[in-house]
Amino acid sequence: MASLDEEKPPAARKSRLIFRLFSFLVSHSNVVSVACLIAGCIVLLLLPVLAKNTYISENALMPGAAKSMFSNQDVLEANKLVRDIYDQRSVEPKSGTYIARLIRKRMEKVGAEVYHHKFKYDNIQFHPLSFFSSTTHSAILQNSSGCVSSGVNSIGIIRAPRGDGKEAIILVTPYNSEDIKLNDALSLGLAYAVFSLISRAVWLAKDIVWLAADSRHGEYAAVASWLKDYHNPVFSSDPWGSGIGSCFETNNLHKKNDSLFDEVAHNVFRRAGTMSAALVLKVMEKNERRERDRLDLLAEASNGQMPNLDLINIVHFLAAHRQGLDVNVGSFNFILKSALIKNLGKVLQALSKLAQSLNPTWKFGVNSGDFVEGTSTLASSMYYQALGVPTGSHGAFRDFQIDAITMELSPRTSFNNENGISSFLLRGGRLIEGVVRSVNNLLEKFHQSFFLYFLTAPDKFISVGVYMIAFALLAAPLPIVAAALFSSTSKATVSRNSDKKVSSSESWKWLYSAKVVFIVHLWGLMISLLPYPISRVPQTTSTNNMLAWIVLSLFSLLVLHLLMGSSRSHSEHCNWELLKSVSITAASVGLCLMSIINFSTAQIGAMLLVPLCLVVRPLNKQPQISLFPKAVYGIFSLLLVMATFPPVTLMILKGFFHGFSSVSMGDFWEFAEFLWVWNSATYLYLMLVHLPCWVLCVHILLHP
Template sequence: MAETEAVKSNPRPIIRIGLFFMSHSLLVSVVCYVAGIFALLLLPILSKNTYISENALMPGSASPMLSNDDVSEANRFMNQISNLDSSFSRLRIEVPRLIAHHISAMGGEVNHHKFGPQLKKQHPLRFFTIHDPGTIQDNFTCSSLGTNTIGIIRAPRGDGKEAILLVTPYNSSKITTGEVLALGIGYSIFSLLSRVTWLAKDIIWLASDSRHGEYRAVTAWLREYHTPLFGGLGKLQDELCLEPSSFSEGKPLETIDARNLDTFRRAGTMAAALVVKVADTSSELEKDALSIYAEASNGQMPNLDLINIVNYLAVYGQGLRVRVEKMYSFLHSHWLKGLGGVFESLGKLAKSLNPEWNFDISIAEYIEGSATLASSLYNQALGVPTGSHGAFRDYQIDAITMEISHQMSSNYRNRQNELLTRSGRLIEGVIRSINNLLEKFHQSFFLYLLTSPNKFVSVGVYMIPFALLVAPLPVVAAALFSAASRISSEGQVATSTSVKNPSNKFRSWRWLAAAKTVFIVHFWGALMTLLPYLSGQIPEFTPATGVWLWIVLPVISLLLFTFPRRKGSQSSTAEWMYLKSVTIAAAFIGLSLMSVINFATAEIGAILLVPMCLMAAPLSIKIQSLRTIVQGACNLIFAFLGFPPLTFFVLKGAIQDLESTSIGEFWTWMVSLWEWSSATYVFICMVHLPCWALCAVTLLQRS
């Protein structure tokens, strides 16, 4: 008996630690949240230099084989495209025929792939599924279809089980100079690879018709590549929508069997894909630049080794300046400049104390790294692909978009030849490195944030701020639940007139009422996710109407969720504490689940939701102390900023200019997230909005 009492009086160390944190939950919350924000600001300093993990890639180990003859052939090919009739009815016919003719002349296999525009309608039950590109309108015409042209080179040293894809998008409605250059680069690479003997993987050249969008053209072809379609567009196989013609040179085009063109051809499993684009407008740069876009849907990223070999070959092989997207508003931020100065001073101090502590960073480097990190975090959190390369990640294929920007020059012809040579040799080197792989990319990172083209933050580092941000949630939830149970127990003892009172037996289950409220609010949030689908059924529905729905429905629902409270002060206090405890627990679960789907969304969501949930408390009409005033003001600020439409406009104002913003822009943004099947849309409707509503209900409680 004495041993049992000793065990009860001396709980295990982990329990004592938990009780200590619960008793000091306010201090734990402040320390953890501030530490999480500080750790997030430290990420540009903690970033590491990129390195190639897979030794088999061996970038730059072989000399480029692309010659001036290949460039000359590419120039002739580009001239043929430029000399075509610029009318849309001719371009959509002539460009695919011209590309197919040259692919066939080089000994490659060629076929056309027809697809229609993507329908806007989306069923809620198929939210996370890949859109079916075979679904087209009943009244389609041949002129409304896009035509991809696909060329395949069978590897002389391969077994046909693997392939490398090269994508060059162009708009058949009005082809631009940059698109012609991209097609020329694709032609020169395909021409070279059709003659080499070292290929171990098949090469696929996809000249994608982007008249319905670059992403649409690629995803339609990918869907049929992996899931053959029967019916739908298959009925067009009997008729060829391309008409015979001749080119400006006066030589008739050789006849290609229509049945061969319409026979869908496949190669092996794709090891990687490269989307090549050339910027239409030249910019005043010190030298030619290469922009890399890597973000795919729901924060997915390609293997870091793919970016590393492109960066290595571009910088050290072709002398290109490599760029990744930045949050340009951060580059002129005064507070970020001041923070960079503090970190620079601390880094110098640390290095003076110990030369091995290499934490020194200049102000310019910190600002540049922070702007790039913010852009990488934002693009991943948005969940929308930054280019047509995003379609490949849905099939677990590593892909990036390479956009080349060239200098302005009076000698355009020489600059064009130089651009073709440098770009072609770069892509040749990347393909040669991927060709060396015996398996898919797997050695390097898939979860990372970029701070520059050659620096990154791995998931093991950037998960620390998130862990610190959400750490207070379970602690505060447990502390509130314990306090509410104690208050409820004291109230039961005070009002009990008999030992046999049944309410004493079930007093520990009073939190179920709060859990029921939380469940109803989250179910209401799930119904809010259907707004874009329901709005599509309403004729003449405008974005402004959608925003007003987002404002009116939550306010009405908020009034319904604020149930009448009991008259006893102790009972009322216990009820709002139970409600806040379950709300915080639900927020913790929602953020944790979101971190599995899209870590960047969870990171940004934690910054917004954690202080709002922790600060929520019933507003007091009576001014009792300075703490009451500050707490009430903070609650009102968080309730105002936490409402999703207002959060959108505040963040947009912090990043961009609000002068050109309309009230319907929030609805347009939400609908775009819905159409792209972004998990961020689900997070906003089913985690962020319910947490805001529950915090608002807590504010309206009677303390």
């Protein structure tokens, strides 16, 4: 006789199998939770080992296929512009317009279309209604009546002789017009030399735009202002735009004797084609001396956005294998010096050797030094992505879905060594030329390679298909434990009412817990808006603002608690197991939603929230164990609750990194302010997911 399962269709058998598997996981939720937590932590630690070598996915890029045209003659042109900047600086020490004038003359000399972009700065302020908008709207005030401060960007466009004007490559060089330094002058000189070379290139198929960004008040604001006007044109009879010309007159930037701004042609906003890629070029002077010239790549943009990996790959390939530069992508020095990570690397190296001795065909080789460096770089990559704040002005391009990176070039010698600087400029010019030539070969936008990845080295990466395993293992216990708690409560209710019909109030008892969770999350939304009125109070310190934030948050929480009813009636209706089940469900939903917006934030948040959600339970309802284990469990729960409170977590991290003497009450206010003015979604996660979940865990811990 055939079994009933064999008579059912395959879809029914599959659904039945899934139901049985989930029932098994729920019935063994404690063991499964511990196993998933341990496995998630192990996978997270092994991510540097699982990293793969980078490769160029788009064959059309062909980096290094052509011989470089950048020569010593171009280096002389760069040095000449640097000397002109410093010679003119001695004549006009208090005016920054001479730099724009010199750049304009150089752009016109090579036959580029030149114009000047004038804009105003305003202080970045938090406003809840503009949180989800671009940071350019809060950072730059274009239409205000008062003249706060102003800047002038100089832009030159080379039209491609072999192109149709529909695509462009952007080269950005930020400089401080009020206090020009030698490194800024070298950046401008190097960019001009490359710009001049490309103007003579016969292979050019995309327009080249050189943006000399006036970054006296910030690099990001200058670039973001230009990008905003580039993509959102304003049609006005005033060439200065919204009466901005009067502001430049009051700032002595528009003078009758100055030929910089007296021609209407230079005030017309000109455009090229769709931006294929953008390179932000900066020359830096490092304190330490190295054997080779150095290149630091900055790629993180707002909310963890990264450029297409192919852009980083071609820069690394040309820099390391063609110009012999030391390429770095950021790392944490304290991890490089950590004895724990070093010992872990040695253990993994020994295990890999043992595995290879057992089976030589296994390609599982781990080097201790590479593991430590990979862990340091991975931690840096995750940290800056989790902050959700751009690491440079390249982030302004990512807000418009344009692939961009910042290239910080630093010579191995001091700036006073003329021969060393000339050799450094030659390598830097050839590198930029090679990158521009590779992007010029591209027939479409970057799309072949990865957009979601972590870097463990300039030539190693972890794709989304690998690093999401750690998050999935860490977050998997939450729905399982929530289902187990709900199931156990339902079974207990049925057993108590086995001889009589279960009342409707008993079957819908979980709604009381849902009400509490909803009110606490509503409270989280309320306190996320409190910084706006607090920041409007003049002449206050960060410590005072933080104290006001705490007092108002506690007061609002007390009001909501009173609105929920008396504690006795609430405790009668709200079962702590149901409350924990609903709280864990809300936390899992919040983490999953955050993983879509910023995966790094969700990953770090899961490392803090998941252990807290699984461990916490009422102190007066501990398991039937002896006094000493019960005391240890209670102390561990209290310490975990304290350590996961966001201000305390920040204080602990700052104390370990910078010393506990530097910790102050206003640190979290400054950190939160840093997040909200940049519209980082991490701020929303802290206020709407992490903090409400922490309050609910404290409520469960103190449940009567």
